[in-house]
Amino acid sequence: MKRILSFIIIPLLFFKNSFALIEVDITRGNLDPLPIAVSPLHVDVKSENLNDVKIKKLGENISELIEKNFKSTGLFNPLKKEAFVQKPDIAHLKPRFEDWRLIKAQALVTGKVLVKGGKLKAEFRLWDLTAAQEMTALAFTTTPSNWRRVAHIISDKIYERLTGEEGYFDTRIIYVSETGPKNQRVKKLAIMDQDGANTKYLTLGNELVLTPRFNPTNQMVTYLSYFRNLPRVYLLDIETGNQEVVGNFPGMTFAPRFSPDGKKIIMSFAKDGNSDIYTMDLDTRIVERITDHSSIDTSPSYSPDGKYICFNSDRSGLQQIYVMRSDGSNLKRISFGKGIYGTPVWSPRGDLIAFTKVRKGKFYIGVMRADGTGERLLTENFYQEAPSWSPNGRVLVFYRETKSGPKGEGFTAKLWSIDITGYNERKMKTETDASDPSWSSLLSK
Amino acid sequence: MKFNTNLRKVLLILFATIALSACSTAKKSGDLDGDVYTGRDTVEFLAKGVPDRVFFATNKSSLTTKSRETLRKQATFLRKNKSLNITIEGHADERGTREFNLALGERRANAAKDYLMTYGISGKRISVISYGKERPVNTESSPLAWSQNRRSVTVKVN
Missing domain, CATH: 2.120.10.30 (TolB, C-terminal domain)
Structure with missing residues (x-):
């Protein structure tokens, strides 16, 4: 089995932890899972082989895997994509918070992937829609075949940020x-x-x-x-x-x-x-x-x-x-x-x-x-x-x-x-x- | 080859028991003493009149009067066949945790081994292996099946 390829993880921005309003309590059975919107990661048009279905669909596939992870916890309720109001690339720059709140989302995940020189660069942001601010953001570089792990690592980071506990998806x-x-x-x-x-x-x-x-x-x-x-x-x-x-x-x-x-x-x-x-x-x-x-x-x-x-x-x-x-x-x-x-x-x-x-x-x-x-x-x-x-x-x-x-x-x-x-x-x-x-x-x- | 003759014996016994059980279905309940199996289903023979296995109560490794009788027959048989070595396989039913059952199977096999040794069989001729609950002889989930699976089986090695 191949050793996990090295990941380079860089925080994108500094952000203020203390003002975030949403928080998931995992110490009791959560009967009211947090509504979260996971926007498909935008595939950068500068990516190589953009017409390759695998590359074209990469952003969608990663977001679907994140949704699946979230759903499996019982703590989150990933919202249906049909109701999404903003395009992935625009939302990733800065979401129109009131639009996302309209579909009852409390948190939003946006992101971008770029495939260049045989490398996959992925970044994501987690937004607190109630407080209208960014909660966390990270970028990684790895190989494209590692895309599932990218999804798991993003899931872990978001889980960690929202629950205050380490995740368990990249396992x-x-x-x-x-x-x-x-x-x-x-x-x-x-x-x-x-x-x-x-x-x-x-x-x-x-x-x-x-x-x-x-x-x-x-x-x-x-x-x-x-x-x-x-x-x-x-x-x-x-x-x-x-x-x-x-x-x-x-x-x-x-x-x-x-x-x-x-x-x-x-x-x-x-x-x-x-x-x-x-x-x-x-x-x-x-x-x-x-x-x-x-x-x-x-x-x-x-x-x-x-x-x-x-x-x-x-x-x-x-x-x-x-x-x-x-x-x-x-x-x-x-x-x-x-x-x-x-x-x-x-x-x-x-x-x-x-x-x-x-x-x-x-x-x-x-x-x-x-x-x-x-x-x-x-x-x-x-x-x-x-x-x-x-x-x-x-x-x-x-x-x-x-x-x-x-x-x-x-x-x-x-x-x-x-x-x-x-x-x-x-x-x-x-x-x-x-x-x-x-x-x-x-x-x- | 050995397997084939064994198989034939098993089949004979099976036919016999099927014939018997056809006469009286009530016999089944008579196959348990407490929860120790006393019937003949599943039992094979090392030689004529020498059953290959003994049965145990739930979570126990103590030998019943009947088990000791069986083991004495095995000891007599082994004394007559001095060149024969054996493995005693210890087994448990599925109603316990896996690791504990491995230990329990080992303990059961050793209970049989110790008894054979007190009847003069050298420990060097006897190896022991526990399969815990990994090798049920009856795969059903019933008190009868479990009683048949709580067993130690003496197997000829050479």
């Missing part, structure tokens, strides 16, 4: 692609853009692969592979395709995740029927044992400051969530509700732990604070698990299996996303059935 999701009947499932590692585009398969499906997870600091991935029928944790560089076994364990290693600094892998090692938690430093190769208990200890996940680890264990008799210091000390059980709790994942913001809960034959995705208080169940279904956080800690992606009949007819596995407010549940588009998603960090940070 990717790695997952397990699934095909075939349930007792002969073929599983491959697959990666796609957050919006489902650019799917690539990273393994051939010759061996069972499970639970890929991104390194939060780079494009490395750790996952479980049954290569040669030896289930072991692997490390994969998705840019070079190089992979290696992590450590030299005499038995199954599984449930890997990276530490927040990306320098360690934390995982379970099963020995003689007992699974405990270990870490391996990727530079020094030093292996450390973190838990030592006759129960099953697995699904470890670090807090974003690296000081704590949450995991699940059946040391109380049933699978529950525990938190300990990263050296294994100060262990505390934090889940006490009825049912069993698994797959704890610490939010990148540090405030919440997402989990899967099973109770009375139903599976729930939920969140609780790191001390176990404030449990909220976001979604209930027959079978779903494995939440993974968007890099801004506002959205969870997980997977859900559904069947149309009791004999397993119509079996499908799909990725879904939901806001931590419990609103805006969405099925993600994947080429095949999919499971075990892991959300990357922002690519352009």
Whole structure:
């Protein structure tokens, strides 16, 4: 996979943050999404190959992708283009605010693209229509084939400006692609853009692969592979395709995740029927044992400051969530509700732990604070698990299996996303059935 | 080759069970003791009278009286066939989280391995692999299917 081409990002103008009137509150379910007009980006007539449809349509395509991103958040309501009152090039220079307010827009995005010397130069402006002023503006230079990323980066900048939080559009999701009947499932590692585009398969499906997870600091991935029928944790560089076994364990290693600094892998090692938690430093190769208990200890996940680890264990008799210091000390059980709790994942913001809960034959995705208080169940279904956080800690992606009949007819596995407010549940588009998603960090940070 | 003879045996058993279940459909409920599967569907044989698998209760890896009986038969068979090595595959049902099920499958396979070792089978002849919930034998979603999937299966390696 090609390394993301460098982006040059320049603020166009200085602007006054403090006078902006519009603001989107993302801390609760937004039942009144912000009406936003995304004007097609004007394609500069000085562009090369202007008659090439790809170039001609570039501005429109970018704006459509921005609209799609906004719509998927549930926080914005992109308005229909038919109602737009100004031409893209004129609006980009200076919109007639009252005209845009007339169609009930509160924010307006305008922009321009220029293709010259094989480079794509894109710029955009975000306008506060109520205050009649510019809120933010940026320009980028990249290659034309990167136009989708241009749209995602613009979306991120606007999201950031309007919500006060980092966006999550210029990101990717790695997952397990699934095909075939349930007792002969073929599983491959697959990666796609957050919006489902650019799917690539990273393994051939010759061996069972499970639970890929991104390194939060780079494009490395750790996952479980049954290569040669030896289930072991692997490390994969998705840019070079190089992979290696992590450590030299005499038995199954599984449930890997990276530490927040990306320098360690934390995982379970099963020995003689007992699974405990270990870490391996990727530079020094030093292996450390973190838990030592006759129960099953697995699904470890670090807090974003690296000081704590949450995991699940059946040391109380049933699978529950525990938190300990990263050296294994100060262990505390934090889940006490009825049912069993698994797959704890610490939010990148540090405030919440997402989990899967099973109770009375139903599976729930939920969140609780790191001390176990404030449990909220976001979604209930027959079978779903494995939440993974968007890099801004506002959205969870997980997977859900559904069947149309009791004999397993119509079996499908799909990725879904939901806001931590419990609103805006969405099925993600994947080429095949999919499971075990892991959300990357922002690519352009 | 081995697979074919196995397959033939399975088919025979299948026919037998189909014939049986045709007589009494009520038999199904009798296939569960608590939630441990006690029936013969899905069971294959290492040799005549030596079942290849044992079943477990939800979230458990303890061996039932019947499982121990099965494993003793396997031990006897393995003592007679000294050159034979085995892999014990541990499995879980779909009603749990994936990673925990991998650990649970490993624990189940090791419970069977430990029992064989107490009956004199060298640990060197036994390898263990967990598939968690990745290889269900019955893909339906019912208590019966789940009970058949909570299993450890002894497989000949050579």
